[in-house]
Every structure is written in structure tokens, then in C-alpha cells.
Amino acid sequence: MAGAISDFSANEVPSLCSRLGLRTGDRDESFKSKFKYAERRLFEKSAAELIPIAVRLLEEVDSYNLSEALAKLQETGQATVTELTRRRIMALFDKRPYSTEFEEIDFIRRIWPTGRMLSVFENVATEQTLDDDLFNAIVRNNDWNNRETLEAVGYLTCSQRQFFRFLEEVTSPLTQSREVQAELAAAVNEHLRHDGCQLIIIRRLSGSPVYEVRPAIVGSPADDAISQALAAFDTDTVHARWIQALDRRDADAEGAITLARTLLEDVCKWIIFEAGESYEEKDDLPVLYRKLAKILNLAPDGHTEPVFKQILGSCQSVVESLGSLRNKIGDAHSPGPKKVKPASRHAQLAVNLSGTMATFLVSTWATNKKG
Structure with a gap:
């Protein structure tokens, strides 16, 4: 000062x-x-x-x-995101660029005033700035990787406000393509949630979500149990889809409902494939589930005990209802003038049911494989 x-x-x-x-x-x-x-x-x-x-x-x-x-x-005395979480998020960019839409140095300049920050090198001209360092290391010589660049701008030691600005900018629809944006936001949230924060959708820009870091809404213990089961089954697709659904559960009800159905479709397709069976790309969720139910012996008609027939029949009804709910009030189709707008409680119900069913299917398949 x-x-x-x-x-x-x-x-x-x-x-x-x-x-x-x-x-x-x-x-x-x-x-x-x-x-x-x-x-x-x-x-x-x-x-x-x-x-x-x-x-x-x-x-x-x-x-x-x-x-x-x-x-x-x-920020003194406030809950903070730990250095470990910052490092884990930084590692997400070890094999990917910061942005699909900007050159690396231009992206960094959107967040840090590098032209007014001192050079990280000693014994250089007094007028040399961090921006000069970045230009030499990124553009001219390609000496620094993404990790070294972030360390140079102070990513690990900057204020939490500045760190959040980085997260919001790196997941911006101006920064990332639509496909990369959703996947990256889910990956960041997987680490942020351990420190009580999450990226949530606060508005849309030309149809694309705009994220902001907010305190995480505490979920149920079942969320963690489902996460562990689905991560063990398939981290890249199934678990990532579950995390996306959790992220949208309270902030984007329509998107969460769509993801709830997609999660079950993913699980059904993966298990059918692993079982050596086939499915058609046009198969919708009820059709996929019926095929999977035969593989896992979950069809109600395959059991004589009334209580099991009732439970498995209810499972089938849940799956079919999720498909119907998504068609009626999810974001997969044109809304039309009379479409019902879902509330967060509808999304919570859909996502929780989908996660529970997905875990049951994955666990059943794991048991069947063991013989």
C-alpha cells in the first residue's frame, strides 16, 4: 500500500x-x-x-x-480453496490448452494484467514485464508449459477472488467450445467440491451456460456413494455424466433431467457392450433397459417371488418414467408454448433416481461377472 x-x-x-x-x-x-x-x-x-x-x-x-x-x-478467516485443490485443477491443463477459442497468451491476458506485473527473472532490464516473459516463453520460444505459465502469473498464491476469476474465465462460453466447456466444468467441480465450492450456471449467453463459483450446496451421503461406484465403473463417461447432473441439479433443472436420462442410457450401453451383446443407436432408454434386464436377469417375469417381481417392476417403471420426464420437461426437445417448467425439486428427484438406478445396475453387473 x-x-x-x-x-x-x-x-x-x-x-x-x-x-x-x-x-x-x-x-x-x-x-x-x-x-x-x-x-x-x-x-x-x-x-x-x-x-x-x-x-x-x-x-x-x-x-x-x-x-x-x-x-x-x-478473505482472512474465510474458508479457502486449498493449494492442493489448486494444483489438482492446474493438472487438468497438463494435456489440454487453456482455451479452444483464444491463443494461450491472449487468454492469460484476459485474467492477469501481465503488462503491469514485474518480470519473474532477475538481472533483466527494469522495464521488462511479465508480459515480455510470457511472449518470449510462449510465443517466441515455446519454453513454458501450461503449469509453468500458471505458476509465473501467481496462480498458486493469488487471492481466492483472482483464482475464482480464472475458473470462471476458463469455463466461459467465450473461452471454450460447447463440448469442452461442459466436460471441463464437471472436471473442475470434481475437485472444487472437496473445499465446499462449485461452478454453477448463473445465466446463458446465446444459449451457452455462464458459470460462477458459489458455495456448494451440500448433497446427501448417497451422492458420494454413487460417485464412488460410477467412478470405479467408468470414470471418463459415466462418472463424468453423473457429476454434470449433480452440478445442474439445483441450478439448471431442465439440463439435469436430460442428463439423468443420458446417464442411464450410458450405463445400459456400456454394460450391454461389455456383455458382448448389441444395441441399435436408435434404441431409446426403455428399449435399452429391457435388453439389459435380460442380461442381468432383472426382468420381473424372470422371478417368482412376489416381492422381487414388485421391486424389479418398480425399477422398470422408474426407468420408463425418467425417459418420459425428460421428453416432457427436459431440454432435449423444443419447449413449445405449453411446456411445464421443472423446478429444482423435479431435477433432484430425477437425478437421485437415475444415480441410484445406475449404481444398482453397475453393482449387479459387477456381481454377475464374478460368477
């Missing part, structure tokens, strides 16, 4: 400090050392008193360093 104040002229520093609520002084003291003039007065204030001073100072200067220092002060 003293550095930002000392950027003003010696004549201006006393009046600036006065406007900020700091102890007044004379110009002679300021002319001796602007930095020390400000530092002495700042040391007289508590951390709590420094926050409104920094806010007022930012109204007069544009300083990334000061903005970061203020954000970290304001």
Missing part, C-alpha cells in the same frame, strides 16, 4: 494520505521519502482499519498488487 502511495508526487502524498484518513504531515517529510512517509502512517493502523483505506486508495489508483493485497485481507 505504501508503494502505491509513493507512486504519487511528493507534493501530492500528504494530501492523499489525508484523504485516506491517515495522519497529516508536511511536504518536507514527504520529500525525504514518500514511501517512508506513507509506511509510518500505515503502521499506525490495525489490519481491520487498513481495509477501508485500501478500498479508498483503489478509487484513485489502478494497482493489481494492491487489489490482491486487499482481497487477501478481506
